[in-house]
Amino acid sequence: MKAILTFTRSRFARALVAGALGLIVAAILVAILNSAHTTWVTPGLEALGVQLPGQLLDLAFWAVAILILLAIVVTAFLSGFGMFHSRRMGRFWYYAAGTALVWGVLGQALTVAIVLFISYLTMGSDFRLTDGNVALAAIFSVIGFLLFSGVLTDWIQWIFGHKTELHHGAPEGEPEWMRYFSVxxxxxxxxxxxxxxxxxxxxxxxxxxxxxxxxxxxxxxxxxxxxxxxxxxxxxxxxxxxxxxxxxxxxxxxxxxxxxxxxxxxxxxxxxxxxxxxxxxxxxxxxxxxxxxxxxxxxxxxxxxxxxxxxxxxxxxxxxxxxxxxxxxxxxxxxxxxxxxxxxxxxxxxxxxxxxxxxxxxxxxxxxxxxxxxxxxxxxxxxxxxxxxxxxxxxxxxxxxxxxxxxxxxxxxxxxxxxxxxxxxxxxxxxxxxxxxxxxxxxxxxxxxxxxxxxxxxxxxxxxxxxxxxxxxxxxxxxxxxxxxxxxxxxxxxxxxxxxxxxxxxxxxxxxxxxxxxxxxxxxxxxxxxxxxxxxxxxxxxxxxxxxxxxxxxxxxxxxxxxxxxxxxxxxxxxxxxxxxxxxxxxxxxxxxxxxxxxxxxxxxxxxxxxxxxxxxxxxxxxxxxxxxxxxxxxxxxxxxxxxxxxxxxxxxxxAELAPENPWESRSPEWVAPTPLPEFNFDRPIEVVGDPYDYGLADSKYIQTIPAAGD
Amino acid sequence: MSAVTTHHDDHAHDDTHAHELPYGQQLRANRLGLWLFLFSEVFLFVGLFAARFYLWRDASGVVRPELDQVAGLIATSVLLISSYFMVRAEVAVQHGEQKKMHNSLIMTFVMGSLFLLSVIFIEWGVLDLILDNMFGVTLFAHEAIKPGDGAFGAVFYGMTGMHALHVISGLVLILIILANGHKGAFTEERHWGVEACAVYWHYVDVVWIFFYPALYLIGTAVTYHT
Structure with a gap:
């Protein structure tokens, strides 16, 4: 359990994920290029009367496509180790490979592939998508997403008797905005x-x-x-x-x-x-x-x-x-x-x-x-x-x-x-x-x-x-x-x-x-x-x-x-x-x-x-x-x-310019608390002392901060 | 000066641990959450229950398939008695008797497993299916109901299957509690895990108390051949 967790937090795992993400992106890119190639380039050249010997054009296309694919995958993989960090592209792969979203989607894709492969092994040459294997792949894919994204990690550790503390703030070693892409x-x-x-x-x-x-x-x-x-x-x-x-x-x-x-x-x-x-x-x-x-x-x-x-x-x-x-x-x-x-x-x-x-x-x-x-x-x-x-x-x-x-x-x-x-x-x-x-x-x-x-x-x-x-x-x-x-x-x-x-x-x-x-x-x-x-x-x-x-x-x-x-x-x-x-x-x-x-x-x-x-x-x-x-x-x-x-x-x-603390002059607790809201919403506990909507009533008060003991 | 420092420390402590609720409050939250979850599950089982009475009827009224009554009665008794050992385990942990809790949990686990095995092998006819395929003999005079048997098969496998899923998750919970209890995770005052597991187990039991008559007892028995 501990070994798996250490591995997932390693640079190598990050590079693998970046590489896998690169592979998916590159595959989509090649598919788009391929459809452009078959629908426009080949007929276009023919229409212009350009005759190329044999399959030369196809060969050239695939050579270029594979080069692009390799280049993207290798760049992504190396970026996962922190290389190319000075370039926007390198940072993109690096940070993307650290998000729960990318991990989860890869986990989901991987699970679908595994379930369909097992189904292929059992069905042999009759393999096709059926109600059964599609349903199984879908169900397990959700579990795959959850496991890989790390949502279940704390609970799995509890099962094995390890206590875990709630982690607050950005993931370790990541910038603050990564919170929004993480669990x-x-x-x-x-x-x-x-x-x-x-x-x-x-x-x-x-x-x-x-x-x-x-x-x-x-x-x-x-x-x-x-x-x-x-x-x-x-x-x-x-x-x-x-x-x-x-x-x-x-x-x-x-x-x-x-x-x-x-x-x-x-x-x-x-x-x-x-x-x-x-x-x-x-x-x-x-x-x-x-x-x-x-x-x-x-x-x-x-x-x-x-x-x-x-x-x-x-x-x-x-x-x-x-x-x-x-x-x-x-x-x-x-x-x-x-x-x-x-x-x-x-x-x-x-x-x-x-x-x-x-x-x-x-x-x-x-x-x-x-x-x-x-x-x-x-x-x-x-x-x-x-x-x-x-x-x-x-x-x-x-x-x-x-x-x-x-x-x-x-x-x-x-x-x-x-x-x-x-x-x-x-x-x-x-x-x-x-x-x-x-x-x-x-x-x-x-x-x-x-x-x-x-x-x-x-x-x-x-x-x-x-x-x-x-x-x-x-x-x-x-x-x-x-x-x-x-x-x-x-x-x-x-x-x-x-x-x-x-x-x-x-x-x-x-x-x-x-x-x-x-x-x-x-x-x-x-x-x-x-x-x-x-x-x-x-x-x-x-x-x-x-x-x-x-x-x-x-x-x-x-x-x-x-x-x-x-x-x-x-x-x-x-x-x-x-x-x-x-x-x-x-x-x-x-x-x-x-x-x-x-x-x-x-x-x-x-x-x-x-x-x-x-x-x-x-x-x-x-x-x-x-x-x-x-x-x-x-x-x-x-x-x-x-x-x-x-x-x-x-x-x-x-x-835009900074907004006032309480632009609508609301009495509600979220507007009385500071902006941006602190991690735990209120620096000091609050207490309700009146009704919420007494707008326009003189001296009415909805909430007040409880003073700290000893203040 | 010391007062200020202490105050500051307190404040820092508040900040990092404001989310970790005091044990009492967390326990109340857990209990309320668990009971709301169980109430939510009522609608799952009521949905299946409603499907049973919606589908299992003909011109004469409510009907049911002919099932193996002896096997059903024994399995039901085993499941109900397992709840006694679960109560015993919970009482034991409240008194700090770890050994007794351990043994009671194992008893519950064994009886729950027996129930599960009897559902799969006898009521679903898996045992006879295996014996028939391997040796050409069957043990039970009564032929088990098949998934394809119209609304009988659908509702029978739907209800017993959904209940069996809950029994399996209950058994997994018991195993987790056993393993963690072994490490000394539960004390006389703090044993939410055991309590939650026990409540869940009783709940699965109670569901069966409604499912058993709906499947085995209510309505006119129909004999049929497919």
């Missing part, structure tokens, strides 16, 4: 890791959306094939969900411990595990697009298609499954942190309101996730082991058969409540920011706090409204229609609290506040179109139409994307110590909000006109073409506005 246990570092990954994944999902939006701007097929379209919209769905879960992880991780006055999460190592397990899971989901014929089931993965379709579906199912590990572990961590780590005087009804939404989201996450896990496992078990949970083929007289509907029951028992996991923290950000920018107490604090729990609990009783037309028992329709309507009550409590908070306030409108107001307007669109879908007769007509797409995107943008962007702007000065560019921020807002209204309302309009969702092509006779073009333009505007935000945040983080 770090500090909740703020993990929060930022989550946030950056979330935005990167968001860009991937958004790019896919832009491609198929362009495809939909005219009837017929222009850009991509039907199969690619199916893969893209399926991947868009699950990749955006992964991004949102990462974004929720970002806000919850960064904010909850500071807001309750704790030094960190209750289980810092488990916290790191939650983040790092979602990386191999995300890689599985992305790779699902490229294996076999991609995955074309939509993000829901309904059988029977998911039990017989492309092998990529297995990777999607397992990627989804392992993301669940992250959800469950981090939700338990949040609940325990709030349970035992609150500062002195931090009573439940004195916590910042965001913490209440984090708790409510965690309650859903750590329970409901298990049932979707069961559903996903069952599909994989049916494909790989032949357990016919969803297979309606008769076996023998008297033996009951599997039922595809079972999947939908288990799936929606998670997947409906999980939308509240997405929106609750977002709604928490709205409630958190409104009092700050209205300079007034939050209206009805206790009701707002309990409304989050209310949404979470009612959310468990509504899943079958996704199945009104799927052939479930008719007698269940009315109960589920009524229970779904109940969701409107706690949500309404939140809306009226926001109105009450704004009423008569001294409102100011910096970018975060604009995004909060935009979120409310968009969430209202999503909220008002919900009951129409919950009502059985109208749902019969609108089910699987673009109306649903419009409704869903309005709830997700209003409930998560807008508040998440508000949060990014609002806490940006806290995280980086610098101020973002206000003009660019406002430009972002004024592009994105109208863009979104047009997109969402346009989607609902074409839905009413008969446009079905998840369809690559449509009949010009529907008369939706004009609106489709508008929606596509709106989507492009949204995409550009997001890029403006990224430019704004990145360039401001590098060179």
């Amino acid at each position: 770090d246990v500090n909740h703020k570092v993990i929060g930022i890791q989550y946030a950056v990954t979330s935005v990167l994944v968001l860009l991937v999902g958004g790019t896919l959306a832009i491609v198929f939006r362009l495809e939909l701007s005219a009837p017929g097929m222009q850009l991509i094939t039907e199969n690619t379209y199916n893969t893209f919209f399926s991947a868009h769905g699950i990749i955006m969900i992964a991004s949102i879960l990462l974004g929720v992880g970002a806000m919850v991780n960064y904010l909850v411990p500071v807001m309750i006055g704790a030094s960190d999460m209750a289980f810092p190592r488990l916290n790191a595990f939650s983040f790092w397990v979602s990386i191999p899971a995300a890689l599985l989901i992305v790779s699902a697009m490229f294996v076999d014929t991609g995955f074309d089931t939509g993000w829901v993965g309904y059988p029977p298609l998911s039990t017989v379709g492309s092998l990529g579906i297995i990777l999607f199912l397992l990627g989804f499954y392992f993301n669940g590990f992250a959800s469950i572990a981090s939700a338990i961590n949040v609940l325990v942190t709030v349970g035992v780590m609150r500062a002195k005087g931090m009573a439940l009804f004195r916590m910042p309101i965001f913490v209440w939404t984090a708790i409510s989201a965690s309650i859903i996450q750590f329970t409901a996730t298990q049932t979707v896990g069961v559903a996903l496992t069952m599909v994989v078990a049916q494909r790989a082991l032949g357990l016919g949970f969803f297979d309606p083929t008769p076996v023998a007289a008297g033996v009951p058969v599997g039922q595809p509907l079972l999947y939908q029951q288990l799936f929606w028992f998670y997947s409906h409540p999980v939308v509240y996991v997405f929106v609750l923290p977002g709604l928490g950000v709205i409630s958190e920011l409104l009092p700050v920018f209205s300079r007034k107490p939050l209206f009805g604090y206790k009701w707002v706090a309990l409304s989050s729990l209310g949404i979470a609990l009612v959310g468990f009783l509504v899943w079958a409204h996704h199945m009104f037309v799927s052939g479930m028992d008719d007698s269940l329709r009315i109960p589920f229609m009524i229970s779904t309507m109940f969701v409107g009550i706690p949500t309404g409590v939140k809306f009226f609290s926001w109105l009450g908070t704004l009423w008569g306030g001294k409102i100011i409108y910096p970018t975060p506040m604009l995004f909060v107001l935009g979120a409310i307007s968009v969430f209202l669109i999503g909220g008002l179109t919900g009951p129409i879908l919950a009502t059985v007769p109208t749902d019969m007509h609108l089910h699987d139409s673009y109306w649903v797409v419009g409704h869903f995107h309005a709830t997700m943008f209003g409930g998560f994307i807008f508040p998440f962007f508000a949060a990014l702007y609002y806490w940006f000065p806290k995280i980086t110590g610098r101020m973002y560019n206000e003009r660019l921020g406002k430009l972002h807002f004024w592009l994105m909000v109208p863009g979104f209204w047009v997109m969402s309302l346009g989607q609902m309009r074409i839905g009413l006109m008969g446009m079905r969702r998840r369809i690559a092509n449509y009949d010009p006779a529907l008369g939706v073409e004009g609106t489709q073009i508008l929606i596509t333009i709106a989507a492009l505007v949204i995409a550009w506005s997001v890029l403006i935000m990224l430019y704004n945040l990145v360039s401001s983080a590098r060179s």
